[in-house]
Amino acid sequence: MKLKNYGEGIVKGMAVTMKNALRRPITTQYPEQKLNVSRRTRGNQLVWNKEACIACSMCARACPVNCITMVTSRDENKKLKVDKMDYDAGVCIFCGLCVEACPQKCLFLSTDYEKARYSRKDLQLTKEDILMTEKSKPSGYYSPEHEAKLPIQTLLIDRK
Amino acid sequence: MTLRTETFILNAGPQHPSTHGVFRMRFTLDGEVIQDVEPVFGYLHRGIEKLAEGLTYSQDIVFTDRLDYLASMTNNQAYVLAVEKLAGIQVPERAEYLRVIMAELMRISSHLMAVGFLLNDIGAFLTPLLYMYREREKILDLYDMVCGQRLTYNYMRIGGVSQDIPEEFVPALKRFIDSLPRFIKEYEQLLETNEIVLIRTKNVGTLSKESAINYSAAGPVLRASGIKWDIRKADPYSVYSRFKFEIPTGIKGDVYDRYRVRIEEMHQSIAIIKQAMEQIPQGEIQTKVSRVLKPAKGEAYGRIEGPKGELGFYLVSDGGTNPYRLHVRPPSLINLTALRELLIGVKIADAMAIFGSIDICVGEVDR
């Protein structure tokens, strides 16, 4: 291929740019439009199902950055119960090793990602803040029953 | 009357729009020509190799994500390979095929970023970069579907992968792979015959064959200088020996050849993914491995062909739950040893183009 440098390549490049200019833009106007996140997303907070927990502290031992602090004690029936469970959402790296380590499958990550706060102290949560209620949105990471309930993720390859 | 000239020192400091991350270069300039360069790095040192000695083998996977944060899957794969060599663990077939698919998708994404940023440094005001990002976004959507994150995946485990792929993954992957060659061809048309790109990249920053071998360069930098060396063919790991693909090489070793090699490698990755999707068997995805792994005493070195070069992990174990020593062979840092030879005698505008074509990631250089 002989190089013709009278500007043909530049004109071809400009044709490509013009063709792209006539496509629909791919931006999403947040916060008016929001996309569906993935069903297995590792969102910004832990969700804890207190009834099924047996206070084994496997989650605190599996964490690589030590962001879960568990203090347990035995009650009158000689069963373990949780006294204090402090979770520091500012230190957590959302790797999901704690969710994987739990033998009772009572710990989940959430699908929420709008968890910004104004001061660092607001991010240090106690066990009441991460209890599972109707309003908390557990995600489907390592839990197929929650994954089936969530809507399907919007993909860029579907929007044309 | 003779003219007296002086050289002056210019500091392309840690904060600069063109150095990919916090990387500092002190140039000694004579007019516009560079006489000497002194790279200074270490601004992103986090002590990963020391921190890894305080955690177990399966918790260390989280740290390997953050080494080269633009290509996390291949980092995971290299580390897990090293541990499996050390402990002698077999990986089931379906897990190997899944690992290959994820690693090749990662290679496409990393090369897209490298080419896009190279063109941004030459001066095309963000337009080719945003076209690349549109395609990379589709890859990140696929990863989001499988493991829930877009940048630091934590997907591979010792003995397999962590989760199986959902059913909507395979049709989406097929649609993406079918649409990608057309996009790469359109991208080539934007830049292949563009005279300005050719004038800025040809015969600039030439690395000869002997120099490339002497500096132990690896990856696209080595292949662009004309040497056919790819670890997937020379020392095959995983199931790469079952796929048919070629190794693209360059002729001269200038910036244009490195750019061409990366685009051709994207085509080869597409071919590998298509073959892997046909051959993938059913089965389990992780062998049973105890939660805290205690391998026997010894050492192992596991290496893979990452998008930036040969990424290797050297592990020494003393029989306990934590590794005794973990060392990373970072491809970006070792490719950078050629920087001084490449930059002496060129102008400043070329310096940024050469630096962008080596394609470093500062998280790997500093660890």
Place this chain on the structure above:
Amino acid sequence: MSIFSNVIPTVIHAAPLAPDWPSGFWSHLIIFVVILFIFYIFMAMAFIYFERRVISRFQIRIGPNRIGPFGLFQPVADVIKILIKEDIIPGNVDKIIYILAPAVAVVPSILVFAVIPFQNGTALIDLNIGILYIVAISSVSTVGLVMAGWSSNNKYALISAMRIIAQVVSYEIPMALAILGVVLFSGTLSMNGIVQAQTVPYILLQPLGFVIYFLASMAEINRTPFDLLEAEGEIVAGFNIEYSGFKFALFFLTEYAEAIAVSAIITTLYLGGWKGPFLPPILWFLIKVFAVFALIIWVRATLPRLRIDQVMGFAWKCLLPLAILNLLITACQVVFWPALSQWIIAGVNIVLSAVLVVLWSRFFRLTGDKVEA
């Protein structure tokens, strides 16, 4: 209007200019100057908005659309932001030159608007050496940029100042030679005269001259692919690296004023100014100016930038000989065949330009080493 024509002319007298303007030299001057300033500021803001929206469409994204309906108040927000920033003067700069530099840069680019015709005969003053005045005045703003680069006491600014001198001086010559071709065809240097002499738009009569003038003027106003004077990648922001606040706003405004001026000049010289069939002439003028600016934006969105020695090689080895050849051909046509129909001359010129460009590219090497595929 009638107040002015009754009260003032007994005190001041001057030649009345256009029939539909109030008579009286000073009233015409003051009203037009005020109108020009308003025009200049609105066009600068409109160009900033237009550029940001159009470049975003080339990059498959939406531009600014949050402030005001369709983002129309975005330039107002930009201006307010720049004006309330702190005006820092670094310690060891050369104070007088540092403070004077933005003023020296911005004033000549506004002075160019004095001779551009918006309608038939409607300019601030219709000098009969119009185009020569423009070429002379527009080179003065370079001195302002070099003053800024030198006085900043910063090595990045110094590199940028040296590059500015080299580039701007080299591209003055092909620019002036391309304008001479237009002047030969129209026979007059006055801008209104050039527009009125265009029965066929000069872009068809002088395609080579249009390309040369377009490229040379893009190099003068520091636009891609010649924007290495303030290249973000290498010399972070070039000569205006130490400026902030209102002085930086003046430099920013200079760039856009020069872009508007260049678009207006190209419209007047090559596209036929305010001529057009149905709409009022001022509307045709604005449409053509925006069309030329859209072409400039399209080039900016696609091409990377050149290196300084390639830029100089391009000016001296490629544009200058082609400009001289263009002048030679035009002079031959004007002297030997003055009565030939202009459409035939247009056809001959287009074919000749294509042949010249292809021929020149075979012999042309930018930096001395051969580029092969």
